[in-house]
Amino acid sequence: MADGRDREDGPVSGEEERRFLAGYDPRAFTPAAVTVDVAALTIRSGVPHVLLVRREAHPQRGRWALPGGFVRAEDGPDGPADPDLPDAALRVLSEKTRLPADPHLEQLGTYGRRGRDPRMRVISVAYLLLAPDLPDPRAGRDTAEAAWIPWSDLGHGEGARPRVEPAFDHAGIVADAVERARSKLEYTALATAFLPPAFTITRLREVYEAVWGRPLHAANFHRKILATPGFVEDTGELAPSGGSGGRRPRLYRAGGAALLHPPLLRSAP
Amino acid sequence: MADGRDREDGPVSGEEERRFLAGYDPRAFTPAAVTVDVAALTIRSGVPHVLLVRREAHPQRGRWALPGGFVRAEDGPDGPADPDLPDAALRVLSEKTRLPADPHLEQLGTYGRRGRDPRMRVISVAYLLLAPDLPDPRAGRDTAEAAWIPWSDLGHGEGARPRVEPAFDHAGIVADAVERARSKLEYTALATAFLPPAFTITRLREVYEAVWGRPLHAANFHRKILATPGFVEDTGELAPSGGSGGRRPRLYRAGGAALLHPPLLRSAP
DNA sequence: CCAAAAGTGTTTCTAATACACCCATGT
DNA sequence: ACATGGGTGTATTAGAAACACTTTTGG
CATH class of the missing domain: 3.90.79.10 (Nucleoside Triphosphate Pyrophosphohydrolase)
Incomplete structure (x- = not known):
């Protein structure tokens, strides 16, 4: 078997290689x-x-x-x-x-x-x-x-x-x-790709619920997202009123993180 | 936009389709x-x-x-x-x-x-x-x-x-x-693909350590593997003596599970 | 007996879950 | 006032990590 020395790169002879390529017919395959x-x-x-x-x-x-x-x-x-x-x-x-x-x-x-x-x-x-x-x-x-x-x-x-x-x-x-898509939502911050540049935590949760086809606990989801470093960043703004009452939610944008640590696992119902 | 009815499958007319395929030249692209x-x-x-x-x-x-x-x-x-x-x-x-x-x-x-x-x-x-x-x-x-x-x-x-x-x-x-390979070891039972049909928990741990390039806690790893349903099955046999002393470990084979619940996460050092 | 490797018990800490509650806004 | 949806506090529980310890084998 080859020892360490033999694993160095071999030569790629320029002249010979050029001649080979000049005579090559791409239709041969x-x-x-x-x-x-x-x-x-x-x-x-x-x-x-x-x-x-x-x-x-x-x-x-x-x-x-x-x-x-x-x-x-x-x-x-x-x-x-x-x-x-x-x-x-x-x-x-x-x-x-x-x-x-x-x-x-x-x-x-x-x-x-x-x-x-x-x-x-x-x-x-x-x-x-x-x-x-x-x-x-x-x-x-x-x-x-x-x-x-x-x-x-x-x-x-x-x-x-x-x-x-x-x-x-x-x-x-x-x-x-x-x-x-379902499995990447678990361990990446990909859910934000379904949303406009600014969004609320509730919209983010709705993405998970739609893709996984299952309701999630709103309060714990909220905390978990904010506890995951780099998932979302606070814009400092509030969403415009929704018309039907209720507190105006904060607006977030996607954070820098690609991977979630820890992941959001979907387990049995 | 199309309503629900329009989304039904359209016809795939057999005769016309046959004529089209007969006249098709695969070299056109x-x-x-x-x-x-x-x-x-x-x-x-x-x-x-x-x-x-x-x-x-x-x-x-x-x-x-x-x-x-x-x-x-x-x-x-x-x-x-x-x-x-x-x-x-x-x-x-x-x-x-x-x-x-x-x-x-x-x-x-x-x-x-x-x-x-x-x-x-x-x-x-x-x-x-x-x-x-x-x-x-x-x-x-x-x-x-x-x-x-x-x-x-x-x-x-x-x-x-x-x-x-x-x-x-x-x-x-x-x-x-x-x-x-590194990330699939986390959430699938793929590590067994690196091992022969029967193996010990220590061999399985060595796979993780080699692929992730980091030592793992032997005792906790052992428990975690056995607690993950379907990862490994006990063969009932013991490995032959290793020659240098020590208790003879049990032999396991790969279990039926493809995905690990919960996953084995590699986090920071 | 001692060393080595497998495997178990136990404590500690962190994180997930459930549920109660308070906050801000529209009608 | 009260309904609605956003957001927080907190007790309970499950799981991860660390460490001590017991078990089984070879020399």
């Missing part, structure tokens, strides 16, 4: 199409929704699907290449929705089962996007319709029966997105 | 190469290691890299298509290492930055593999050498200076793998 799909989640009046579009083009014409599209691998007639996969995700989605300035975007997973798309081998990199309440989307190219669909219509949540069966394997991708 | 890379982690005598291979082919000839290779999108001269991405990962890796019967394999992330490979646009799906102590790998096709490299040689861990700088963006992939 079997192509697979690479797409990005975006599972955009938001909360509208206390109910979690996912953004879906109705396909106007084949295959699976007429079905609801995640907004997605092909990654631009190289500069071409359609436009410049996507510098990285998150750029592709935001490009594809902004063709269909007006996005907030700084949405939370994270990679969810990559789906490449043979036969998941009838046209050819398609590898889809799925992204999870969390956003505060966005305006209704407008349908884009190849799209008959675009809408925010409640999770419950896809069978997620307490006793919800599925009413929509998305195209391809997108039902599974949405399920993964929902589960990712 | 800009190709990108899709590869799988495997970050295989193990622990050898208390020290965490990652499997790397030294590249014999261009580009980046002579550098250490993660074992990886192109996904077989369709059946071809090299062999049948990979049914799914995890199959591709195991195929690529088993060409270089003798694998345990049931290794833990999970997707880590997908890397597609433009320019990360000088040949062409390459989208790499990275997998994390956790395994008990494996035999030394043998070098395979296009591989000058294959070896288990300590994480510390890549700069991970207490005050470790990097001695190996992997090819492409593989240093970042290994960093993601290490961080994923």
Whole structure:
């Protein structure tokens, strides 16, 4: 076996490497199409929704699907290449929705089962996007319709029966997105991504209740949030009156912390 | 906006769909190469290691890299298509290492930055593999050498200076793998993937100590593991004598639980 | 007997929970 | 005044951490 000395980096010979690259043919490998799909989640009046579009083009014409599209691998007639996969995700989605300035975007997973798309081998990199309440989307190219669909219509949540069966394997991708969002609320400060820049503790609690589908103890939640360093920062302001009476709550903004110590665990009911 | 009724699934007209697919040309899209890379982690005598291979082919000839290779999108001269991405990962890796019967394999992330490979646009799906102590790998096709490299040689861990700088963006992939493993030990029962089928609580603790790079309180760890339902099951047997004296510890096997309730949190020192 | 390693008992402290209560505001 | 929602005090309980101690084995 190699000893320590042998583990030093080997040479990367410049001249030979240049000659190799000059003679390289990128068409030599079997192509697979690479797409990005975006599972955009938001909360509208206390109910979690996912953004879906109705396909106007084949295959699976007429079905609801995640907004997605092909990654631009190289500069071409359609436009410049996507510098990285998150750029592709935001490009594809902004063709269909007006996005907030700084949405939370994270990679969810990559789906490449043979036969998941009838046209050819398609590898889809799925992204999870969390956003505060966005305006209704407008349908884009190849799209008959675009809408925010409640999770419950896809069978997620307490006793919800599925009413929509998305195209391809997108039902599974949405399920993964929902589960990712639920578990990330436990140990990250991600819930604030569902809220506008300034919010009250009660709004934050409603995010948790909507995503987890379970009521939380308001008083203890309040204390726990304030006791978690870096989760929220006091703006010093109060929310405008709600109209129906009650004390005006303080306004907070997202703090610097990404991870929560300690986490907020959801346990059994 | 669509009302509830409109959200029902649209028709997927069979005849029209068939005609569309018959006329479809898979070469119409800009190709990108899709590869799988495997970050295989193990622990050898208390020290965490990652499997790397030294590249014999261009580009980046002579550098250490993660074992990886192109996904077989369709059946071809090299062999049948990979049914799914995890199959591709195991195929690529088993060409270089003798694998345990049931290794833990999970997707880590997908890397597609433009320019990360000088040949062409390459989208790499990275997998994390956790395994008990494996035999030394043998070098395979296009591989000058294959070896288990300590994480510390890549700069991970207490005050470790990097001695190996992997090819492409593989240093970042290994960093993601290490961080994923560290955090998954907290809230899943994954540590047992580093151990043989039967193990002692002390061996399990040594896994945590190696991955987290920090000593744990033996007595409290012992109790906490046994108090976590489904983490381990008593085999009823005792480990053979260690030779240097001391009580013979009980042997346990992995329990059914995937998630730990409550989690084992690593906090500050 | 002594050393070494496994495993248990016990105390102390911190954090989660539940519930009562006070505060600020609209009607 | 009183209803409504925000926010705090406090007792109870569960769990984490620290440390002393017992048990089982080899030399």
